[in-house]
Amino acid sequence: MSASTAIDWTKRRAEPSALARLFDWKPFLVIICLLPAVGLLMTFLTYPLGLGIFLAFTDTTIGRRGVWVGLENFEYLLSDPLWWNAVFYSVFYTAVATVLKFGLGLWLALLLNQHLPFKSLLRAIILLPWIVPTVLSAIAFWWIYDPQFSIISYLFVDVLGWRTTNIDFIGSAWPARFSLIFANVWRGIPFVAISLLAGLQTISPSLYEAALLDGSSSWQRFRFITFPMLLPILAIVMTFSIIFTFTDFQLVYAITRGGPVNSTHLLATLAFQRGIPGGQLGEGAAIAVSMIPFLVFATLFSYFALARRKWQQGEAND
Amino acid sequence: MLTTRRNAIGLSAAAMAAMTAAEQAQAQAQAITAADAPAPRLPIESGATLRMLRPVRFVQPDEDVFRANCARFTQQTGVQVRVDFVGWEDITQQTAVTANTGAGPDMIIGFNESPHVYVDKLVELTDVAEYLGRRYGGWLALAQRYGKRHGTNNWIGLPFGSSGGPLVYRKSAVNAAGYERPPEDHAGYLDLLRKLKSANKPAGFALGNAVGDGNGFANWVIWSHNGFLVNEDGSVGINSRETIEALNYLKEMYATFIPGTLSWGDVSNNRAYASNECWLTANGVSLYFALKNDPATRAIAEDTEHMLLPKGKASFSPMAGLTLNAMVFKHSRYPNAAKALLQFLLEREQYDPWLNANLGYWAHPLENYGASGVWSSDPKVAVFRDTMKSPFWIGYKGPISEASAAATAEYVMVQMCAAVASGQSTPEQAAREAERRAQRFFRRR
Numbered sequence: 001m002s003a004s005t006a007i008d009w010t011k012r013r014a015e016p017s018a019l020a021r022l023f024d025w026k027p028f029l030v031i032i033c034l035l036p037a038v039g040l041l042m043t044f045l046t047y048p049l050g051l052g053i054f055l056a057f058t059d060t061t062i063g064r065r066g067v068w069v070g071l072e073n074f075e076y077l078l079s080d081p082l083w084w085n086a087v088f089y090s091v092f093y094t095a096v097a098t099v100l101k102f103g104l105g106l107w108l109a110l111l112l113n114q115h116l117p118f119k120s121l122l123r124a125i126i127l128l129p130w131i132v133p134t135v136l137s138a139i140a141f142w143w144i145y146d147p148q149f150s151i152i153s154y155l156f157v158d159v160l161g162w163r164t165t166n167i168d169f170i171g172s173a174w175p176a177r178f179s180l181i182f183a184n185v186w187r188g189i190p191f192v193a194i195s196l197l198a199g200l201q202t203i204s205p206s207l208y209e210a211a212l213l214d215g216s217s218s219w220q221r222f223r224f225i226t227f228p229m230l231l232p233i234l235a236i237v238m239t240f241s242i243i244f245t246f247t248d249f250q251l252v253y254a255i256t257r258g259g260p261v262n263s264t265h266l267l268a269t270l271a272f273q274r275g276i277p278g279g280q281l282g283e284g285a286a287i288a289v290s291m292i293p294f295l296v297f298a299t300l301f302s303y304f305a306l307a308r309r310k311w312q313q314g315e316a317n318d
Numbered sequence: 319m320l321t322t323r324r325n326a327i328g329l330s331a332a333a334m335a336a337m338t339a340a341e342q343a344q345a346q347a348q349a350i351t352a353a354d355a356p357a358p359r360l361p362i363e364s365g366a367t368l369r370m371l372r373p374v375r376f377v378q379p380d381e382d383v384f385r386a387n388c389a390r391f392t393q394q395t396g397v398q399v400r401v402d403f404v405g406w407e408d409i410t411q412q413t414a415v416t417a418n419t420g421a422g423p424d425m426i427i428g429f430n431e432s433p434h435v436y437v438d439k440l441v442e443l444t445d446v447a448e449y450l451g452r453r454y455g456g457w458l459a460l461a462q463r464y465g466k467r468h469g470t471n472n473w474i475g476l477p478f479g480s481s482g483g484p485l486v487y488r489k490s491a492v493n494a495a496g497y498e499r500p501p502e503d504h505a506g507y508l509d510l511l512r513k514l515k516s517a518n519k520p521a522g523f524a525l526g527n528a529v530g531d532g533n534g535f536a537n538w539v540i541w542s543h544n545g546f547l548v549n550e551d552g553s554v555g556i557n558s559r560e561t562i563e564a565l566n567y568l569k570e571m572y573a574t575f576i577p578g579t580l581s582w583g584d585v586s587n588n589r590a591y592a593s594n595e596c597w598l599t600a601n602g603v604s605l606y607f608a609l610k611n612d613p614a615t616r617a618i619a620e621d622t623e624h625m626l627l628p629k630g631k632a633s634f635s636p637m638a639g640l641t642l643n644a645m646v647f648k649h650s651r652y653p654n655a656a657k658a659l660l661q662f663l664l665e666r667e668q669y670d671p672w673l674n675a676n677l678g679y680w681a682h683p684l685e686n687y688g689a690s691g692v693w694s695s696d697p698k699v700a701v702f703r704d705t706m707k708s709p710f711w712i713g714y715k716g717p718i719s720e721a722s723a724a725a726t727a728e729y730v731m732v733q734m735c736a737a738v739a740s741g742q743s744t745p746e747q748a749a750r751e752a753e754r755r756a757q758r759f760f761r762r763r
Binding site: 060148172276278 | 736
């Protein structure tokens with residue numbers, strides 16, 4: 001046996017090319033794989049958001065590049081009763097609509113969780129208000145609230161004869177505010193109800209059976225089984241719901257345009273009104289930016305207040 | 319304005335009638351007198367092509383005749399012209415982008431104040447404007463105001479027409495109240511409104527966030543009492559004795575309105591008028607045509623009359639029509655061709671058929687077009703002829719600027735009126751609040 005044969009038997013692995021080595025290098029791979037996602041996020045998320053925040057510190061108008069004015073826009077907003085009014089109504093609108101949506105939505109979810117005939121059909125129908133584009137339902141409500149041609153006024157005045165004048169839904173401040181909240185609740189209930197229904201169905205029936213054997217009342221079953229088991233999904237749904245409601249635009253803009261006399265402006269409609277039709281881009285952006293603290297607070301609140309159980313954060317339960 | 323299915327059908331019927339009218343109008347154009355004036359020398363650049371943006375039509379023949387006129391220009395000069403029709407809400411933003419990027423269409427027909435906002439980016443049109451003025455008996459007051467740079471005789475825009483909103487009323491109701499036509503003075507007018515109210519045939523004017531109707535009414539309230547939003551030097555002048563007086567008058571006036579006007583948008587008065595709920599309001603000519611072209615409401619149209627808004631204390635009916643204002647951008651590679659096209663479109667052979675095709679939706683900016691066939695085609699439309707004679711404009715009495723446009727879009731005047739009408743503020747408080755808001759728009763930058 002010569003030494004040369006031994007060399008022949010050694011299997012030599014081909015030296016990988018530079019390109020192959022590059023693709024085997026982990027940091028490069030990480031960058032290459034992240035790049036498309038980062039690019040998309042930068043283009044469609046960071047840039048518009050950053051531009052919006054930048055504009056809030058300038059006095060840009062439509063048609064004229066602005067100059068940096070620092071906090072001037074925000075100082076003006078703090079002295080502007082219209083902005084305070086929009087802050088008040090945004091908070092009020094969100095608070096009242098959320099309470100109603102969750103109260104009624106939970107109730108509806110509990111009902112739908114029973115064994116009913118045509119169960120799936122009913123569940124599909126319940127979703128309808130949420131499926132219809134908001135602008136369409138807003139136009140429907142616009143007609144319902146019309147000072148002259150409201151179907152409700154027609155029923156009360158011409159059919160039933162209970163009133164002699166049409167109902168003034170959106171002609172004065174408080175009725176207009178509640179009319180809009182009603183429209184928002186009508187539209188928002190299905191989302192809450194169906195989400196909570198999904199949560200209800202993840203609760204194991206064995207828990208209820210055990211409770212029944214222990215002789216629990218139906219209130220006790222709700223209070224000690226349903227509600228705690230539902231809390232995690234409630235936190236998520238509420239976070240979303242608060243964000244959607246606080247930033248609502250279409251309902252208000254289509255029905256009242258913020259009127260009468262600005263009493264129903266939400267921050268979103270006021271920001272649009274001032275920025276685009278009013279042309280004051282800088283100030284409109286400042287109003288939009290002023291929504292961020294409220295949204296962050298609302299999100300943190302619903303998240304930490306409702307979802308603080310350790311097992312929800314991946315730790316063992318106490 | 320929303321187009322309902324009903325008035326869309328009406329419009330298309332009107333469109334067909336107007337098509338034949340437009341053909342006759344070509345011949346009628348000779349009825350417009352034109353003085354001999356030397357046309358400005360505009361040597362058209364070789365290989366010129368043009369692109370124009372303008373707001374979408376009211377009625378189909380508007381677009382057809384406009385395109386035909388441009389095609390005739392192409393035939394005569396060999397310059398290709400492309401016209402894009404843009405939604406009314408979008409034209410301001412598209413003008414802003416065009417002006418700021420220095421790219422895009424060579425010319426835009428925008429609204430009201432547009433040329434004044436982008437004055438640095440525009441080609442001066444004085445030669446064409448002065449020629450047209452000499453040829454057709456002079457530019458009317460509103461056209462001069464919107465066309466010329468403030469305080470100069472330099473033209474930066476060429477107004478193409480204006481759409482006004484005079485009184486629209488039911489003759490039978492006004493006559494039954496003891497008036498031949500609505501009186502011009504405040505006291506008499508208020509008396510008429512009260513009588514209409516007690517006859518259960520109330521008047522109604524938009525006090526909600528309605529861009530056209532709301533601002534038109536609020537401006538009338540203030541202007542007819544000699545009040546104004548802006549002083550001549552561009553400072554805010556709304557908080558005045560005249561404004562307080564006007565708001566006190568409005569308060570009495572509001573008591574006679576049909577309920578719900580605080581939430582009225584631009585279409586609300588049309589609907590209420592068409593259903594016999596409101597008997598006197600202010601609107602463009604569209605309401606009359608919608609009523610006339612629908613068999614169900616033809617009787618209302620026959621009982622309908624138009625009148626310029628009551629003068630009150632002003633010397634001319636206080637109304638500022640929405641004005642089409644054409645401008646040519648400096649970035650255009652063919653400014654002469656662009657100016658030649660605008661001039662061509664305003665000559666009687668082109669302009670008169672276009673005016674006729676519009677049925678009175680747009681009123682002419684040049685004196686001699688007052689003889690156009692459109693104003694004698696239907697006596698009820700004749701009142702719109704004088705829309706551009708108005709000495710009032712948006713942002714009266716100040717220089718025309720983006721600030722006055724912003725104050726209009728933000729409903730400063732409308733909400734001042736609405737706050738008083740609803741009893742939410744006293745006239746003094748409302749005027750102060752309007753002053754505070756307006757000062758923000760009119761601040762020096």
